[in-house]
Amino acid sequence: MDEKRKLRCTVCFLLLAALLAVLLVVNVMAGSARLELGEVVRILLNREGDNAAIIWGIRLPRLLTAALLGGALSVSGFLLQTFFANPIAGPFVLGISSSAKLVVALTMIFSLAHGLAVSSLTMVLAAFLGAMLSMGAILLVSARLRSMSLLIVCGVMIGYICSAITDIVVTFASDSNIVNLHNWSLGSFSGREWGDVRIEAVVVLAALVLAFLLSKPMGAYQLGESYARNMGVNVTRFRVELILLSSVLSACVTAFAGPISFVGIAVPHLMKTLFRTARPILMIPACFLGGAVFCLLCDLIARTLFAPTELSISSVTAVFGVPVVIWMLLKRQRSKEGEA
Amino acid sequence: MREPILRTAALSVGYSGHVVIDGVELALVPGRITTLIGPNGAGKSTILKTLIRQLRPVSGKVLLDEKDVAVLGERELAKSVAAVLTARPRPELMTCADVVSTGRYPYTGRLGILSQRDRQVVREAMELVHVTELESLDFNRISDGQRQRVLLARAICQEPRVLVMDEPTSFLDIRHKLDFLCLLRQLAREKALAVVLSLHELDLAQRFSDMVLCVRAGRMDRIGTPEEIFQGDYITRLYGVEHGCYDALLGGVESERVTGRPEIFVVGGGGSGIPLYRRLQRLGIPFAAGVLPENDADVPIARALAGELITSPPFEPVGAEGVTRALELSARCRGVICTVERFGAVNQANRALVEAAEARGALLSPDAPELASET
Numbered sequence: 001m002d003e004k005r006k007l008r009c010t011v012c013f014l015l016l017a018a019l020l021a022v023l024l025v026v027n028v029m030a031g032s033a034r035l036e037l038g039e040v041v042r043i044l045l046n047r048e049g050d051n052a053a054i055i056w057g058i059r060l061p062r063l064l065t066a067a068l069l070g071g072a073l074s075v076s077g078f079l080l081q082t083f084f085a086n087p088i089a090g091p092f093v094l095g096i097s098s099s100a101k102l103v104v105a106l107t108m109i110f111s112l113a114h115g116l117a118v119s120s121l122t123m124v125l126a127a128f129l130g131a132m133l134s135m136g137a138i139l140l141v142s143a144r145l146r147s148m149s150l151l152i153v154c155g156v157m158i159g160y161i162c163s164a165i166t167d168i169v170v171t172f173a174s175d176s177n178i179v180n181l182h183n184w185s186l187g188s189f190s191g192r193e194w195g196d197v198r199i200e201a202v203v204v205l206a207a208l209v210l211a212f213l214l215s216k217p218m219g220a221y222q223l224g225e226s227y228a229r230n231m232g233v234n235v236t237r238f239r240v241e242l243i244l245l246s247s248v249l250s251a252c253v254t255a256f257a258g259p260i261s262f263v264g265i266a267v268p269h270l271m272k273t274l275f276r277t278a279r280p281i282l283m284i285p286a287c288f289l290g291g292a293v294f295c296l297l298c299d300l301i302a303r304t305l306f307a308p309t310e311l312s313i314s315s316v317t318a319v320f321g322v323p324v325v326i327w328m329l330l331k332r333q334r335s336k337e338g339e340a
Numbered sequence: 341m342r343e344p345i346l347r348t349a350a351l352s353v354g355y356s357g358h359v360v361i362d363g364v365e366l367a368l369v370p371g372r373i374t375t376l377i378g379p380n381g382a383g384k385s386t387i388l389k390t391l392i393r394q395l396r397p398v399s400g401k402v403l404l405d406e407k408d409v410a411v412l413g414e415r416e417l418a419k420s421v422a423a424v425l426t427a428r429p430r431p432e433l434m435t436c437a438d439v440v441s442t443g444r445y446p447y448t449g450r451l452g453i454l455s456q457r458d459r460q461v462v463r464e465a466m467e468l469v470h471v472t473e474l475e476s477l478d479f480n481r482i483s484d485g486q487r488q489r490v491l492l493a494r495a496i497c498q499e500p501r502v503l504v505m506d507e508p509t510s511f512l513d514i515r516h517k518l519d520f521l522c523l524l525r526q527l528a529r530e531k532a533l534a535v536v537l538s539l540h541e542l543d544l545a546q547r548f549s550d551m552v553l554c555v556r557a558g559r560m561d562r563i564g565t566p567e568e569i570f571q572g573d574y575i576t577r578l579y580g581v582e583h584g585c586y587d588a589l590l591g592g593v594e595s596e597r598v599t600g601r602p603e604i605f606v607v608g609g610g611g612s613g614i615p616l617y618r619r620l621q622r623l624g625i626p627f628a629a630g631v632l633p634e635n636d637a638d639v640p641i642a643r644a645l646a647g648e649l650i651t652s653p654p655f656e657p658v659g660a661e662g663v664t665r666a667l668e669l670s671a672r673c674r675g676v677i678c679t680v681e682r683f684g685a686v687n688q689a690n691r692a693l694v695e696a697a698e699a700r701g702a703l704l705s706p707d708a709p710e711l712a713s714e715t
Contacts, residue, residue, distance in 0.1 A: 087432070213450065213451075215451060215452065216445070216448070216450065216451055216452030219442065219452060220442055220445050222429075222431045222432065222434065223429040223431055223439065223442055224427050224429045225427075226394055226423075226425050226427045227423075227425065227427065227429060227442075229392075229393075229394055230392055230394075230418065230421075230422065230423045230425070230498075231418050231442060231443070231445035231446065231498070232414040232415045232417065232418030232419075232445055232446040233414065233445070234414050272432065272433060276433060277433050278431070278432040278433040278434065279438075281451060281452065281453075335480070
């Protein structure tokens with residue numbers, strides 16, 4: 001049994017790695033300027049050639065952003081699902097993405113109005129502040145409400161309020177900034193520079209390592225809070241760590257790519273189904289890889305399907321993510337009925 | 341008596357500063373099973389939660405090896421005290437072996453990877469509680485009885501010296517209740533575990549506990565051996581039973597007596613009358629019973645259910661006074677039912693009673709239609 005499980009996990013990881021590699025290459029090649037594989041390799045190695053600017057200046061930062069942020073979103077979703085013991089918890093559903101978006105939008109408008117440049121670090125901090133605000137609201141509510149479905153409803157409501165305020169703010173923002181802000185508020189991996197990628201990588205990878213180190217208490221927590229406590233988990237500290245990490249991850253995504261829906265719910269579910277386990281020590285790396293693959297694929301579709309018109313990334317992730325979520329809910333309902 | 345591993349000192353338990361039970365006295369000794377009984381909401385769970393540090397004491401202390409548990413590290417406490425709780429975990433995609441191995445938590449390293457020894461402990465724990473064959477089944481798809489055993493195996497994996505369980509046998513059928521408690525007995529003995537649990541099944545508490553703690557209305561009402569606790573009408577009072585009663589000696593309940601002038605007179609004995617007493621009670625027919633020697637198996641049930649009961653001193657022929665009363669009483673009933681087949685040497689009075697009834701045509705068979713039509 002154990003051997004079979006190990007084999008399955010190894011195969012799944014190899015599969016994900018292969019998919020990631022293929023998608024990375026395809027993402028470099030595809031686009032309005034279609035490049036041959038040979039040329040891509042040459043440009044990557046020598047950093048020169050006719051299309052070097054396209055690859056090094058546009059496509060590489062974009063695909064790295066998609067991979068890093070996609071992974072971050074899924075891991076953030078997985079952490080929140082563990083925390084709330086609810087499979088449809090995720091940064092978007094709980095309103096964390098939307099409130100991060102609101103604070104970032106306010107920061108951008110305020111800074112631009114005062115003629116200040118907004119650094120990517122400021123954006124991350126603003127997004128983190130927003131994420132923590134809605135997280136705090138959700139936690140306050142969850143202390144009073146034991147019902148998980150009501151909690152999700154609260155999260156969705158917070159999300160709507162924040163989106164509405166963001167829309168109002170964007171409507172009244174001075175014209176020159178609107179286009180920029182509008183694209184971002186719909187969600188997109190485009191327009192990232194190497195400086196952004198560096199910050200993304202540092203924040204996301206650091207949070208990922210920390211989350212991985214939390215996989216042991218997370219596993220215990222899956223049996224419920226009281227059992228975790230009995231096993232020796234310092235539950236209070238663990239919960240704070242989990243909240244901070246998931247907020248940092250979703251804040252980083254929102255700061256650089258705007259709110260992206262359903263990745264945080266769909267990918268962890270796909271990974272659990274694929275690996276047939278929910279063990280955090282496997283799921284955290286699996287969700288990261290899976291999220292990267294998922295977002296690279298969605299971004300590829302977003303920019304090539306109706307090229308040169310580009311779709312917002314959220315439209316694509318929703319189209320692929322929602323059916324997965326519905327399938328998951330149906331499956332859970334069935335398994336519940338099966339037990340009764 | 342051995343030294344207690346875990347004991348309380350001037351402990352008051354409750355929620356957020358509000359005292360639920362004052363003066364909790366508890367000393368858990370290796371190899372002994374201590375049981376908490378008491379009505380719903382009396383605070384049994386509150387006490388147990390305080391023992392495992394899921395609730396802070398309102399005042400006083402819980403001492404593990406004479407050290408206040410409040411100052412122990414998580415890991416240290418988890419290695420000594422394991423629990424089976426009322427919370428029903430529903431982990432996603434976890435096999436029973438996965439659930440059991442979470443008990444190794446305090447022993448594994450930073451990432452929780454199981455060592456060779458950890459695996460062996462898990463295997464042994466599963467063998468001990470006979471769940472090895474469930475190993476690769478999904479934890480959410482096993483029965484309640486199996487689930488409790490898997491959770492017990494999980495607790496054993498913590499290699500504790502104290503095992504705390506909150507109503508571990510609720511939801512189990514009678515076979516699994518007995519299996520579970522026999523297992524617990526065996527564990528307590530073999531592993532020198534100090535066990536404390538709460539039970540609603542009084543008959544089981546009486547038979548499996550070394551010490552019984554009775555919790556009622558904000559205090560520890562009584563502490564004692566089962567022999568001390570289960571006697572007289574103490575249990576009926578502890579639970580404030582109003583309708584029916586609990587027989588502490590036999591460990592069974594009887595429902596409420598039907599009041600009114602007795603309609604049927606039952607001549608029983610040796611346990612033969614018990615089914616009829618219960619049937620008459622169900623049918624709502626008031627009845628009298630007699631003449632029963634005081635040590636007869638019928639007596640506790642007849643005493644609980646009959647409107648009137650005539651008894652006589654054991655191992656002696658029924659005295660004249662008893663016979664007269666029984667004859668008078670049975671004559672006032674519309675029927676007499678006899679459930680004994682043979683009257684022994686000291687039981688000739690009852691033969692006379694039955695013959696008198698037969699003579700006046702009032703002797704009914706136990707399945708007489710008159711009984712049923714009365715409803």
